[in-house]
Amino acid sequence: MRLRQFGPVLLVVLVVLAGCSGSGGQPYQTPLNSTQVEQSHTQALEESGSFTYRLTTNTSFGDEQASSSLSGGTTVKVDTESDALAVNTTTALGNLSVYQFGNGTAFLRLTMGDRTQYARGDDGRYNASQFTHLGLGNLTESVNFTHNGTATVEGDTVHEYVAHENQTLSALAGTNTTMGGSDANVTSTLRVYVRSDGLVKKYRYHVAYEGVGTMDVTGRYTDLGSTDVSPPPWLDDARANTTAS
Template identity: 30%
Template sequence: MTARLLTVLVVSLVVFAGCVGVDPAADDGNDAGDGGAAPADRDGLSVEATDQLLRDAGSFTATWSYSTTEADETATITNAYRVDLRANRSLETFSMSGPDATTDFETFVADGSAYTRYETDGEAFYQVRPQDDTAFQSAVDRGTLSYESVDDARLVGTETFDGVTVDRYEYSELSTWRQFGAGAFGSGGNVTVTDFTVVILVDGDGLARQTAWTLTGETDDGETVAVEWRYEVTGVGSTDVPDPDWLDEARAQQTAA
């Protein structure tokens, strides 16, 4: 991945966190992921406590992704968690890809052990260590968003997501972003923001099944730049976590060591 695109990833995450209360990597202790205070009527955005709803469901898959496009080059980070609280098993997958590099790893947790597979240049390496399953909190923290900061999101209709009927809310406020210019993208020149939209899909239980924001702009020389952050919850109550196909190889490496 080029240093330019990596800068875009880091800087825009920081800027967005300061503007609308997003912290995708950690829980700030303010229960932002629990939805905060929001209108109770259907026309107003109302999101229930994510962690409790997912605990009650017993299993789920959470996928977080972040991508930037600049000069026709795209860099993407994807982090997915399959969590089965009933069986106390999880599988986390992480990938980071760009024009120059790709990084991947998977961590499977079961029976008090964590098995991690790293792949570099087509060659796999394994690590096995004792560990309790912490994937649930990590998955929830990835989707932390302060919904009260966009509680005036507009209900635009209903649709189907992952087989469930959801209400679609949208929020867009360009003026908030125009003051940041190049800082929002990490670009070398000024950027005019042309589109900024937050979309939230909420099911009948008040669980935000998808939260996504997109930010698009244009530099002084006409170059289009774009950023997208997305968090999705699928397989609620129906996710299982089978052994990964590389588990025997990881155990064999541990035995040989």
């Protein structure tokens, strides 16, 4: 008799527990809500204490007969508790490193070939919060994302959301300008890889300009809670060769 009375209650409890254990399920239904995506992503980063953000870009011009490419990368290490951060940007021209304390004091090191220059600023050129925001804005509502199953990114199971868009160059620029007497086509694909807790582990943006070239932008968020944002070895040299400005 007692088991019969508690049977429905036990069933409800099992259903609730099953829902809780399904944390690896699809985090969002489509169409995506940019506000929800941004908030969950930012919360996951802020609660981690520290993280590393890596951005890589690659641009190719021309065709098989005559082509060229440009590439670059930026790595940002952020301490969300102290607001200290370290930024390192690599381009074909050189390397720029910035270390900024939580109070806004920043030291810069620019290396070009065998030359190194230092600078100091107390204006807080960076803000740790700017790297916790994904920055998709209203893009998630302006294009049609679909859920494309799961994948593995750096050991984490993530859900892939993908959007495709075809435009003309004039529509993209908001003008009637044409190139070579015809309006070139622009195709783009955006892939967003989301962990079950809402963290966007990776995003990739690919754009192909007809007759011009391609551009690829990839962003990654890694090392949550284990990123070391200690002052870099070159900081003493920067202090010795700069004054407050």
